[in-house]
Amino acid sequence: MAKKNLLDVLKHIFRIDLKKLILALATCGVVLSLLNTLFASYQVHRQAFIQDTLHANQTYATKLAEVTQLFLQSVNSQLNVSAFHIAEHIDDTVLINAELERLLSQTNSFDSLVVVNRTGKIIAVMPELPVLGESISSQQLDKVMLQEPIVLDPFVSPAGNLMISPTYPLFNSHGQYLGFVAGGIYLHGDTILNRLLGRHHYEGGSYSYVVDKKQRILYHPDPKRIGEQVSNNIVIERVLNGQTGAMELTNSGGNQMLAGFASIPMTGWGVVSQRPLISILNQLAVTHKSVVYSSAPFTIVILGWVFVAGGLIAKPLALLAKQLATVEKHSIASSGVSAWYYEVANLKYALIQSHRAVRQVIKSLDVDRKTDKLTSLHNRLSLELWLENTLNSQVGFSVLAIDIDHFKSINDSHGHCTGDKVLKELANLMIQNARGDDFCCRIGGEEFLIFMPNQSISQAMSTAERLRKLVSNHIMPDGITITVSIGVSTWPNNSMRIDKTIEMADKALYQAKRAGRNRSCCLEAA
Structure with missing residues (x-):
């Protein structure tokens, strides 16, 4: 039992809910923003340190060359x-x-x-x-x-x-x-020139050296390197070409250096003042550490405020989410959620509207499910539901079974595209000739049914004749004229079975076909 209680507590602690997500998101936002700021600050300071060092080295080399000149x-x-x-x-x-x-x-x-x-x-x-x-x-x-x-x-x-x-x-x-x-x-004697070029204040690994036109080192803090000829050094190549500037390079020892350089026109020598990049980065690390320590207290205060404010913001949202899982759709508006700020009120309103929209979409999808795609009339599924409802309500009706005469010849002569246009046009004529509560459907190919509630067999025959004449006198797409044969039946009849009524209408239709087509016939149960 105790083990089960412990598991329940752990599940509650590690459960992902709205409040935890908001607090986690806010905390991540603060932390990531801080890290991004520190990273951007580091990059900006790094570039600034490098540029300042390059400028200082170039200035020093230039001044040294000018004094020597x-x-x-x-x-x-x-x-x-x-x-x-x-x-x-x-x-x-x-x-x-x-x-x-x-x-x-x-x-x-x-x-x-x-x-x-x-x-x-x-x-x-x-x-x-x-x-x-x-x-x-x-x-x-x-x-x-x-x-x-x-x-x-x-x-x-x-x-x-x-x-x-x-x-x-x-x-x-x-x-x-x-x-x-x-x-x-x-x-290397005790002369003014040696004091100018050979004695400098070195700090952070920085140093200066002088090379002659043959790329030989004349002055260097390491006496062992004096007289050494340096090759494959772009700074030396540039300074001996009379250029003055600064750049980052890798020296012969494989170390990244920040070098400033200037030439001495009178001798053709080059003065190079450089500092290791690592010393700049070490100095930057100390500076950046101070930035981190300075920003830490304020960051902690912000995080505390985020937790308090995040809890207050998440509370109504969490309550709304909880109640959405327990209340019926119609009671969402009266769920008791305290929308104390604008977004929660809008969310609550949006949820209500979304339920309505979903119902409308479902209704629209249901209509599409029950509608014939070509003619927009009701299909067989819609017919089954309508008959079931009619049977339950016991409302009498008459039914017309309609079929286009010689429809296959239209497809053969004019193509199926024209045949589809004829079917659509016939559906429009049926709708125009129907009453508001009549039920028109397509049951397949060129076969249609029209159910007319509360209409007698004689009234149905009058409607059938009127529709037949309307169709025969109507010019279909591509200048085609067609005729239809119609079978009529009524329910309730002696059998009291709706399927028998539809079957009799279908038999009356074939009787009209055998009698020469383009006519209406009716059958009633014996």
Whole structure:
């Protein structure tokens, strides 16, 4: 017994009813809306974080490239001043060394300075290095022979240091090319350039690096990668083509990075500032967690309100559903459901109307079930019901059995479509010639019956003749004229059996056929 009670309780708890459905739907709506909002918020913030990081990296790379460009232009200006003084005393080594020493002491932009004559021979160096009297490489000589300020590509000095060398040409007062003065800048020495490009504040895994025109890494936070040649990197390809921008990419280590890049026009180098995407997503996760925690209390309040309001809304609906299962259709309007809000009142009204509509549909379907599809007259089923009702009410009637003469020849000569039109037209004539309470039906093919309550055999014969003449004088579809034979009988008769009455009408019909057709005959029970 206790087990049965427990099962009943469990069934009641887990039973799906209107209240539970409304509360479940409302709860799912709140939860799904919250999840959708959080997801949309996450996506928007993610895109915003990425765009902000890309913009920041591009801005940083651009500023770094601009500062480096300004530094190189400043170095170029310093060399220009010294080149003017050196060109006036190209043959005086003491004065040349004095000018180089002055330039070195006035700025820490250079690690060394050299003066090279037009043949490529080093004629002065400061500080003293074992390169005096040596010649520069033919590749470097070819570039300086352009006789304009340039920055030589990075090369390894005789002392084993990776360096670059800004140069400025020397011209005498007659404009004759004498050689050039060059400043040596160690890429990893304690110079302004190294401070600009090699020392940065790194946060969240972000870092910057510099590549030269040959895609070699000149500056990188990992010293092991300096001098490494990078390939298949779209950012490096773009920046060395002179482009400035930002994009998301996968670096050589297989990590997703957000990179900004800018070129240094004077050297053709590229500056790349990038940050791992994972660090942005980690930062976003922390921010999004705060959003979730902030929205949780308000969501709980909303859910509580949903349960209370949902219960109040569902109560009249549940009551209406319960009463619909227990009351008769005619008592729905007085079921006692409290329609305290508009929708429940409308639902109650709609239910009442739906019952009426259903009854009308059923009635219409019933009419279709009892109606001949072609002629819209009553069919055999309708005839059986009518005869049963007539037998119960004991109302007398006369019956006409009607058949179209030679109907098969019409189908053979004009086709079944025309034959169907003739049947429809004959049905219309029968209805037009019938009284309001007469019962017209088609029992098959070209055979019809007309039942006329409270009409004597003589009255029925008059009606039959009138209908026969009407049909014979009527022009049917496609210009056809037809005739009909009619058999007449009446009930009650001596046998008192309705089926015998119909059988006698049918015999009278065949008597009319044998007598030459297009005529009416009647038979009465003996």
